[in-house]
Amino acid sequence: MLTAVRELQVALLAVLLLGGFMTKVWRVLRTRSLAAAMDPAALFPLRLRGPMVAAMGAIEFGLGVALIVTARRFGTVNQGLPATVVRVCAVLFFLVAMAALNETRQRRPEAGCGCFGEFSDTPIGWRTITRSGVLATAAALTIGLPPLRMPSSPITAELWLAVLAFELSLLAFLSPELGEVLVRLGYSEPCEVRSLPAGRTLTALHSSSQWRRYASQISAAAPADVWREGCWRFVVYPGVARDRRVDIVFAVYLQARRPPIRVAVLDADTDEILGRPELAAAGRN
Amino acid sequence: MRHLADVPRWCDDVPDFAGPARSARRSLLKAAVLGRREEPGYPPAAMGEDGAAAPSVLMYTVTGTILDISPHVLVLWTELGEQRFLLASSAAAWRGGKVAPAALRQGDHAIVRRQHPSVPVIDRIWAQAGRATGTIIEREGPATLLVDEGPGNGRKIVMIASEAAGRIQVRFPRLEPGYLIDVIGLKHDGFLHALIPATSQPPYRAGHPPAPPLASRHVPDPVNGTAVWHEPGEEPADLLGLAYPALDPEETCERGGPARPECAGDGHEIDPHATGPGCVRLPYLSMGSMLRLRNDCAQRSRTVPVTSCGATARLFCDRCVTCGTSSKGRIADLTMAAFVELGGALEDGCFTATMTIGG
Numbered sequence: 244m245l246t247a248v249r250e251l252q253v254a255l256l257a258v259l260l261l262g263g264f265m266t267k268v269w270r271v272l273r274t275r276s277l278a279a280a281m282d283p284a285a286l287f288p289l290r291l292r293g294p295m296v297a298a299m300g301a302i303e304f305g306l307g308v309a310l311i312v313t314a315r316r317f318g319t320v321n322q323g324l325p326a327t328v329v330r331v332c333a334v335l336f337f338l339v340a341m342a343a344l345n346e347t348r349q350r351r352p353e354a355g356c357g358c359f360g361e362f363s364d365t366p367i368g369w370r371t372i373t374r375s376g377v378l379a380t381a382a383a384l385t386i387g388l389p390p391l392r393m394p395s396s397p398i399t400a401e402l403w404l405a406v407l408a409f410e411l412s413l414l415a416f417l418s419p420e421l422g423e424v425l426v427r428l429g430y431s432e433p434c435e436v437r438s439l440p441a442g443r444t445l446t447a448l449h450s451s452s453q454w455r456r457y458a459s460q461i462s463a464a465a466p467a468d469v470w471r472e473g474c475w476r477f478v479v480y481p482g483v484a485r486d487r488r489v490d491i492v493f494a495v496y497l498q499a500r501r502p503p504i505r506v507a508v509l510d511a512d513t514d515e516i517l518g519r520p521e522l523a524a525a526g527r528n
Numbered sequence: 529m530r531h532l533a534d535v536p537r538w539c540d541d542v543p544d545f546a547g548p549a550r551s552a553r554r555s556l557l558k559a560a561v562l563g564r565r566e567e568p569g570y571p572p573a574a575m576g577e578d579g580a581a582a583p584s585v586l587m588y589t590v591t592g593t594i595l596d597i598s599p600h601v602l603v604l605w606t607e608l609g610e611q612r613f614l615l616a617s618s619a620a621a622w623r624g625g626k627v628a629p630a631a632l633r634q635g636d637h638a639i640v641r642r643q644h645p646s647v648p649v650i651d652r653i654w655a656q657a658g659r660a661t662g663t664i665i666e667r668e669g670p671a672t673l674l675v676d677e678g679p680g681n682g683r684k685i686v687m688i689a690s691e692a693a694g695r696i697q698v699r700f701p702r703l704e705p706g707y708l709i710d711v712i713g714l715k716h717d718g719f720l721h722a723l724i725p726a727t728s729q730p731p732y733r734a735g736h737p738p739a740p741p742l743a744s745r746h747v748p749d750p751v752n753g754t755a756v757w758h759e760p761g762e763e764p765a766d767l768l769g770l771a772y773p774a775l776d777p778e779e780t781c782e783r784g785g786p787a788r789p790e791c792a793g794d795g796h797e798i799d800p801h802a803t804g805p806g807c808v809r810l811p812y813l814s815m816g817s818m819l820r821l822r823n824d825c826a827q828r829s830r831t832v833p834v835t836s837c838g839a840t841a842r843l844f845c846d847r848c849v850t851c852g853t854s855s856k857g858r859i860a861d862l863t864m865a866a867f868v869e870l871g872g873a874l875e876d877g878c879f880t881a882t883m884t885i886g887g
Contacts, residue, residue: 289701292731351728352853364738364807366853435747435811441778470554470814471776473747473885479557494561507561516560 247402248410249388252381253314255410256333259378260307264300266360285347285354306333314391323387330385337379344372362420374417381410434474439497441469444476448495453504457491460484460508471497481511488512554816587645589869591765594636594655597629602650604638607766613640614649621653622875624714624723629653637715637765641868657864657874658715658759659726660686662840663734664705675709678840680771681761685719686711692723699725708734708843712877715759726756726877727846737845738807747811753859754848755821755881756841757867757874768869769835770819771861773842774810806842808857811885820884821860825851826871835863848878859883 284295310333313326344356348367355364356371363371394400415421445466448454460482467490468479478493488511496502508518590611592604602613621629623636632638636655643649662681666674671688686709688696700709708730711722732738758771813819813834822829841858848854860883864874872879 352849364856366847433746433809433811436774436809438777438812468554468557469778470816471778472558472813472817473811475562477554477558477561490557492557492561494558505561507557509557509560514556514560519560519563 247399248406249384250391251403251406251410252385253310253330253388253391255407256378256382256385257307257310257314259414260303260310260333263358264303264307266362267296267300267303267357270360285351286343302336306336323389326388327386330382330388333382334379334386337375337382341372341375341379344375348372359420362423364423365419368419370417370419374414377413377417434497437497439476439499441471441476443499444469444495444497444502445478447502448478448493448504451504453493453506457482457506457508460489461491482508484508484517487517489517554814555818586766586768586865586869588642589639589766589865590642590650591637591639591865594632594634594638596634597632599628599630602629602632602638602640602653604640607764612648613642616643616649616651619651619653621655622657623655624721639765639864639868639874652868652873654868654874656714656716657712658720659710659712659757659874659877660684660720660722661710661726661756661758661844661861662708663843664703664707664709666705667703673703673709677758678843680837681758681840686713686722687719688722689713696722696725699727700729702729706733706735710756710844710877712875724875724877727844727848730843730845734843737843747809749811750820750882750884751808751810751859752824752855752880752882753808753857754846754854754878755823755860755862755867755870755872755883756848756858756878757862757864757872758838760863760865763836763863766865767835767863768830768832768866769863770821770832770866771836771838771841771863772810772813772817772819772834773806773808773838773858773861774812775834775837775839776812776814806857807845808855808859810859813885818886819860820886821862821870822882822884823870823872824854824880824882826879828871830866830870832860832862832866848880850876850879852880854878854880 284292284299287295306329309325309329313329340358344367347354347356352366354366356367357363358371365371394403461480462483463481466478467481468477470477474497475494476497478495480491480493482489482491490509490511492507492509494505496504506519507516509516590604590606590613592606592611594602595605595610596603600615602615604611604613615629619629621627621632623632632653632655638653638655639657640650640654641652643651660673660675660677662675662677662684664673665676665683668674671690671693673686673688675684675686676682677684688703688711692713696711697703700707700711703709710726711720711724712726713723714721730737755770760767763769815834815836817834819832819834820829821832838858838861841861844858845856846858847856860881862870862872867874867879870879
């Protein structure tokens with residue numbers, strides 16, 4: 244059992260280190276600025292932050308690749324010295340990260356760890372620090388491990404999978420980044436932040452049955468006021484109904500096709516509501 | 529030394545703030561067509577409504593010019609004429625730093641907070657408080673900056689006080705063109721004497737704020753974040769309102785009316801409208817929209833109308849640490865009077881806020 248746990252760690256650590264490196268590089272490329280990836284170096288003076296971030300990325304990449312390269316036969320030369328050196332370096336890396344995260348949390352409580360680029364904007368908490376501790380422990384477990392082999396039997400493979408599932412669950416629990424990733428996977432732009440020109444709203448309104456119903460009362464070609472609040476755009480037209488000056492207010496839901504539209508008619512002088520058919524119908528239901 | 533008169537102003541520096549009448553009218557029309565929250569048939573996905581005209585008057589806060597001050601009495605010249613206030617025994621004053629109330633000067637512009645509404649006893653006074661928030665566009669010598677405050681606000685000269693230079697440099701290590709600055713200090717004729725860093729400098733250049741977290745289905749309501757304040761500029765000093773960072777793109781500061789020919793080609797050093805939504809995802813609203821804002825530090829709430837464009841707030845992806853740590857991003861840029869009315873201290877620069885759309 245313990246051997247299965249130990250054997251899994253090398254691959255897991257390599258994937259995490261290379262993942263951290265690639266998300267940082269992606270952030271820098273996307274924003275075209277090294278400054279965007281400087282969160283992990285928040286403790287350093289400004290002039291040192293750029294070199295520190297570059298060095299951190301190089302260490303992550305180097306350790307990730309070295310863990311993979313030394314996992315099998317290459318790591319066994321000189322009685323396993325290359326593999327041991329790389330794995331001890333990985334332990335040191337995660338221990339230093341743990342201490343740095345704790346220090347950053349004290350000094351810059353608002354800063355994120357930047358461990359996985361733009362996914363790591365959440366302020367550093369105990370989960371992030373514990374994750375570094377867990378990874379340092381995982382790296383320590385790999386010291387002295389013989390070269391990795393494929394599972395020798397189906398039972399061993401199942402054991403590997405069970406350990407992997409448990410460890411991934413633990414890391415997911417300790418990773419505030421996971422929530423951000425899940426949100427991005429299932430994202431569709433909410434109507435409140437969707438940009439929809441007023442012209443399209445007016446086109447939808449003018450082709451609606453509500454417009455045809457009130458068109459005879461409207462006395463101006465252009466609306467007196469148009470404004471938006473979240474998912475609704477409001478359009479106000481002056482009009483005349485039963486010899487009274489009225490304001491006819493349309494609320495048009497901001498969706499591309501067949502938007503719901505609501506109407507109210509108010510006395511322009513007294514603001515008395517003269518007609519509001521949708522709400523009246525809803526009240527009867 | 530440059531003077532503000534030498535600094536070119538953009539055509540869009542003419543503010544377009546919505547008066548209380550416009551807010552009330554739009555609220556009323558919205559309530560008429562969508563109904564009130566408690567009514568059957570109110571659309572669940574719709575924004576909230578405020579129903580009747582929101583109380584847009586200040587209850588705790590008074591602004592004016594100091595006519596006279598003694599250890600126990602303050603006389604202010606306000607919109608309503610001369611007003612006299614008693615100073616509470618615990619009254620604290622700020623004029624670049626904490627000072628005794630008697631140290632304030634005649635002619636200072638002051639903003640005061642009463643202990644209780646309509647009782648003329650005050651416990652906090654701020655005199656000559658000013659703030660510069662925006663993008664550094666020029667640096668002259670070690671301590672003079674020209675700051676573009678974005679659409680609707682124009683440019684401001686900032687002189688960093690020698691005694692505060694170290695403190696500001698620690699929080700704003702890059703006092704260079706293209707980077708953001710947010711400092712509080714004493715307002716003088718034509719420039720701001722910067723004394724306090726209002727936040728920590730974001731590490732990115734002003735035009736590259738990070739993208740906001742994505743929200744599925746609907747934008748959260750209420751939303752949590754940072755509320756800051758701005759100087760009144762051309763707005764009335766006692767205006768209870770806020771500059772909203774996510775005005776409808778059809779109705780932003782520049783595009784609120786038909787474009788004038790002389791505006792062609794003008795622009796700000798950094799156009800916040802071109803930098804994306806900022807790091808907090810807010811629903812699009814318009815001038816006059818009503819918001820319920822709660823100061824989570826002081827547990828005080830008010831309904832506040834959107835009175836101007838706060839696009840510059842989008843550039844700042846910071847957190848307020850006045851009480852605990854707020855969520856990232858600025859959700860409201862209040863007028864000075866509204867900030868004080870909600871229990872904020874101007875020298876803190878921000879408070880953690882919870883905002884409910886519609887009130």
